[in-house]
Amino acid sequence: MQIGDLSKRTGISIRMLRYxxxxxxxxxxxxxxxxxxxxxxxxxxxxxxxxxxxxxxKLDTIRFLLPCxxxxxxxxxxxxxxxxxxxxxVTGLDDKIDCLQSSRAILTGYLDRLG
Amino acid sequence: MQIGDLSKRTGISIRMLRYxxxxxxxxxxxxxxxxxxxxxxxxxxxxxxxxxxxxxxKLDTIRFLLPCxxxxxxxxxxxxxxxxxxxxxVTGLDDKIDCLQSSRAILTGYLDRLG
DNA sequence: CTTGACCCTCACATTGCTGTCAGACTGTAG
DNA sequence: CTACAGTCTGACAGCAATGTGAGGGTCAAG
Numbered sequence: 001m002q003i004g005d006l007s008k009r010t011g012i013s014i015r016m017l018r019y020x021x022x023x024x025x026x027x028x029x030x031x032x033x034x035x036x037x038x039x040x041x042x043x044x045x046x047x048x049x050x051x052x053x054x055x056x057x058k059l060d061t062i063r064f065l066l067p068c069x070x071x072x073x074x075x076x077x078x079x080x081x082x083x084x085x086x087x088x089x090v091t092g093l094d095d096k097i098d099c100l101q102s103s104r105a106i107l108t109g110y111l112d113r114l115g
Numbered sequence: 116m117q118i119g120d121l122s123k124r125t126g127i128s129i130r131m132l133r134y135x136x137x138x139x140x141x142x143x144x145x146x147x148x149x150x151x152x153x154x155x156x157x158x159x160x161x162x163x164x165x166x167x168x169x170x171x172x173k174l175d176t177i178r179f180l181l182p183c184x185x186x187x188x189x190x191x192x193x194x195x196x197x198x199x200x201x202x203x204x205v206t207g208l209d210d211k212i213d214c215l216q217s218s219r220a221i222l223t224g225y226l227d228r229l230g
Numbered sequence: 231c232t233t234g235a236c237c238c239t240c241a242c243a244t245t246g247c248t249g250t251c252a253g254a255c256t257g258t259a260g
Numbered sequence: 261c262t263a264c265a266g267t268c269t270g271a272c273a274g275c276a277a278t279g280t281g282a283g284g285g286t287c288a289a290g
Contacts, residue, residue: 048270130249
């Protein structure tokens with residue numbers, strides 16, 4: 001699959017797909033022509049990267065956690081630092097979810113009182 | 116209250132408090148000396164701005180919604196555009212909350228299977 | 231063989247914050 | 261009066277993500 005196809009399927013801009021590669025997150029095969037060639041696996045990775053990225057994880061962090069993030073079951077014991085990062089990010093997400101819910105409450109609160 | 120005090124109380128950097136003012140979100144009184152003078156009302160506004168800002172709303176949007184966001188009860192009917200923005204931001208937050216929860220599930224999923 | 235749609239790399243620009251530093255003033259405590 | 265901490269403005273810097281454009285190759289259809 002060419003980059004444009006993957007872009008359309010995932011909604012991730014071509015620019016960002018190349019950027020993910022530049023950052024070492026997603027490394028598609030190359031054709032003889034130099035064209036990137038993405039498969040199903042890469043598509044899954046791309047979607048996952050975008051999900052985490054939209055959740056506010058930095059690409060650095062995602063790169064660091066990618067092995068865990070991709071495996072469905074732990075086939076290896078991650079090093080303590082990865083583990084710590086994992087936990088840190090989870091509590092970070094919890095905080096952020098709280099924050100979003102409070103913000104949501106403020107906005108809907110106003111809307112509700114209106115109707 | 117001086118800017119440094121407010122900064123300590125809210126955890127918002129002095130830089131950002133001044134930036135909020137520059138962006139027209141928070142306009143404290145001024146002493147004769149030129150020093151900013153924040154009261155309880157401004158503290159509440161500052162906290163609210165930061166909450167929404169951390170939730171991912173842009174300062175532009177916050178400025179636009181600020182009247183609604185500050186009032187506890189609607190004392191006026193906001194114009195349709197404000198209403199639309201309000202609704203748009205709520206669904207945006209909903210999407211984001213979903214996204215964060217999925218991301219959280221990915222991370223905790225791995226951690227859980229580990230223990 | 232040409233054309234049009236894709237793709238490549240490289241590099242610069244922009245957005246939205248956020249930090250930091252310089253040079254100058256304020257305010258208080260000794 | 262001095263010293264020190266706090267504040268003021270303004271400007272420049274950095275970051276992470278993203279857009280955009282130039283200059284040039286690839287490839288399938290006609």
